[in-house]
Amino acid sequence: MVEFSGIKEIIKPENLVYKKTNIMTENTLSYCPGCGHGTAHRIIAEIIGEEGLQSEAIGVSPVGCSVFMYNYIDIDWQEAAHGRAPAVATAIKRLLPGKFVFTYQGDGDLAAIGTAETIHACNRGENILIIFINNGIYGMTGGQMAPTTLPGMKSSTSPYGRDVKTMGFPLKITDIVATLPGSYYVTRQSVHTAANVKKTKKAIRKAVQYQKLNKGTCLVEIVSNCPSGWKMTPVQSNKWMEENMFPYYPLGDLKTPEELPTK
């Protein structure tokens, strides 16, 4: 491993503050530079490690950029067909009720082709955790317009910007899910700054704890960037996300249970 380090005297095991968790494998992530997927993966791996769920967790990976997620987090995985992750997760949770089952899906997967699966899994109140990465674009296939693309936003299939007259309005699927009686905890977060990473980690930790109660579906939306699809540098894309995505997709809890259960 080639490293570049700061002051050598401080680098001792007892001074360690932050290190990549061992639950993340050593494989290099396949994502573009600056993509929020990597941060989201690391948060999930950290929570799984801290909650001691490595042997209990079963993830369902989607189709999209994060299709190879099973190479990066060292737990049990199941690959699902495009958009069908909540349906697959439903089956796994019903067959193995003691396990912690979660899906990780992008907006093309969850909000376009998998809308029916998502809404019905949440409406049935399946005891799964859905982690939804919303970057407003189909990243893997070349930046096509997704249901979550903002009005006026340029993509490879809406080169003059999304025209709401012909292409419809962006779908706030998290808000729809929050209105369903089967959902238990629904929140929207982001991972572009250290403060938001901490908030997201807290939200996912809460969702994992709620899952143990088997009270219903938890959905954590993470508003993320797509520097390649948006044709920006990572820093520009984070700024653009703050200015344009957050007014339409405001961060915060959309549905919370009355109180956090005591351990």
Place this chain on the structure above:
Amino acid sequence: MAKIRGSIVVNIEKCKGCEVCMVTCPTGTIAMAKEVNGKGYNYAFPANPDLCIGCANCAMVCPDGVITVYKTKI
């Protein structure tokens, strides 16, 4: 008052040079190297190691998890 000093270790071969850590660093410790790593990215490195306070903001936002942070009181 005890002074807090930090230090970071960057795994430069895995760094993709996205610059997110450089922007988030409150003290300007991190800069992007003029040289490139094996993949052709200008990697991040602690250019001003004396300024580091070990806040771990860089490690938290790093999408590829290449930064390890150490902190101590002097």
